[in-house]
Amino acid sequence: MNATYPRIMADVPISTLLQKFLEKNHKEQEFNEHSAAHIFLQTLPENFSSMIKSVKCKQGILSVKVENASLRFELMAQRSSLMAQVNEKLGGEVIKEIRFI
Numbered sequence: 001m002n003a004t005y006p007r008i009m010a011d012v013p014i015s016t017l018l019q020k021f022l023e024k025n026h027k028e029q030e031f032n033e034h035s036a037a038h039i040f041l042q043t044l045p046e047n048f049s050s051m052i053k054s055v056k057c058k059q060g061i062l063s064v065k066v067e068n069a070s071l072r073f074e075l076m077a078q079r080s081s082l083m084a085q086v087n088e089k090l091g092g093e094v095i096k097e098i099r100f101i
Contacts, residue, residue: 032094033057036086040064043085048075060096062086072100 022028037055040062044052053065062083066072075082079098086095 029094032090032092033060036062036090036094039086039089040082043082043089057095060094062095062098064098064100066100075100 022031034057036057040055041049041052048071051066051068051071053067054063055065056063064075066075079100083095083098087093
């Protein structure tokens with residue numbers, strides 16, 4: 001192994017290496033969708049996020065399982081702003097629709 005290899009790799013930020021890995025393996029969309037589920041929960045107030053049962057994202061559709069009807073109604077009213085906030089944090093249009101189930 002070349003002795004300069006670790007020094008060169010130390011100069012490259014981990015985010016750049018991760019991005020190149022995702023591009024090479026065609027996994028950017030999956031990674032962004034996984035991130036969207038976590039970001040969605042972070043955008044909600046703490047008392048809301050504790051009442052969410054599950055959040056999944058597949059093919060641009062964020063599915064949120066909510067058992068409380070009044071919370072579901074409140075989130076439906078904020079659907080477009082929540083979608084905009086998540087997409088803004090992801091840096092692109094990853095989420096095309098949010099479904100509350």
